[in-house]
Amino acid sequence: MRLIFEYFLQGVRYDLHDPYLGVLTITTLRLGSEATLIATILGLPAACAIGLGRSRISRRSLVIANAGLGLPSVAVGVYFVLLVPGNATAPWGGTWINGLSGMVAAQVVLSLPIIVAVSAIAIRGLPDGLIDQAVAFGASGWRLWLFALREAKLGVITAVIFAVGAAFGEVGAVTLISGISNTTTTLASQVILDMQGTDGVPGAVGHTIVLLALMMALGLILLVVQGSGTRSHLRDPLSTSPRVEEVA
């Protein structure tokens, strides 16, 4: 216990004197937010189609998305580096390999199943009558999708927060794609670099503390969102939509 306490103090002390902590945190936040943003833009339409569809194809797709949650990130990283030529520039600037763009692109692949699966399950859990009513009132196409997303917004927010959290903690793909430089190292991959050499245990503990603080902030957001959602759920006793805890 003494050791853990001692290293905790050393970690905090390390953080207070770490000139790169800001850069690392900003890189982590950028990776999480950019990857999740792109994955959300790509994934939500798919989630709507899968969640609202009743065909065999949509059911199959949900199973595939669910399975995709376990995608080995190391494999994604390896194939990404092999397939993307090193000097190619990303559409939004920077290079693919040894740069933030490539990390974001790989993380999009890993985040997409999370967004699609969790949102689609939330939409699927909406009461049938609700969607039927919307259809009866003439909603169709993108209006129906927007309606379903608004009704299932708790699940969508949960999906987004999960995706951000996954990006924060990701090391497999990200470390393979990013070279070693201050602008492409996230907190999680810095922990690996610390333990492998230069900064040793205090640095690793310090960066882990910051990483866990970020995850806790995400958990807090989730708690607040779910709390407000549960209250509105209680207000409407006729609604049978599943609570987010069941979805997640």
Next chain:
Amino acid sequence: MPVGTHRTAAPWHRSPRTRLGSPVIIPQPSGFHAFLAGMHEGVDLVFSGNQVVVDTTLRTLRLAVESTLIAALIGVPFGCALGLGRSRVARVLLRLASAVTRVPPVAIGVLVYLLLANGGPGYGGGLLAGLHWETEPQGAYMDQTLLAIPIIVALTASAVKGVSSLLLDQARAFGASGWKRGLLALREARRRVIAAILVAMGVTITAIGAIIVSNAPLTTRVGDHYQPVTLAIGAFTTFRQVQGSTFSGPQTAALDRPTPSLAVAFTIVLLGLFVLIAAMLTRLQARRLSWIPGGQS
């Protein structure tokens, strides 16, 4: 085939520089052709039954199965109790378990390191330093077990919650004890409990962060050469060592030298295991089952 027979004859084994110091420009396949060539070599390594790939696969499966079993022994009863419990404490603990599910593996690795560390000058070792596992392979087992426990607890609890409360109340009315009711609930929810264990096994197969960060060795000595402890670790470390080089070299040389084709072979087996687990989960019809990898790496 004897190990490393062609090693000295391998053309790529030569130094890339001549004695005069000017780099030798060897024409290499580039771009997509290089990728296809490497894939071909990787597939060859897998299907020719390369010793390193086979051994590493078996080692990975052993690590995954054993650590998942230990985690299941701890996590299933705990998750069952939390799922059936109606007290406030049970609900808080359940929330905590599902929150711990999302703790990144590197943080678990740091925790394991601190638990097993022999300690520095001035302060004693970690809580479990007495085990002397600091640089032992058992550390990897501990990492993966700690990763798997919260997943099994959270998913078992949600599986048990899905059992109709009518049935459990009936059992209570017939005088079934708490133990009996727990077993009944587990039997009713067995499909989803098995799914939970499979999900945890997927994580223990693919996660690398914890093993790399805790002081567990990344390679293990087999005969006269070293092999990676798991497929994912192998793909990661091998690929990092050779990053930038192109595909080349005979297969046998892969035994004691990192080559990209070896990394590709590892990832092919890894993806195969992933597809296998996904197929089993689909067979269990765990359609409502959603899980979040704790950082997934």
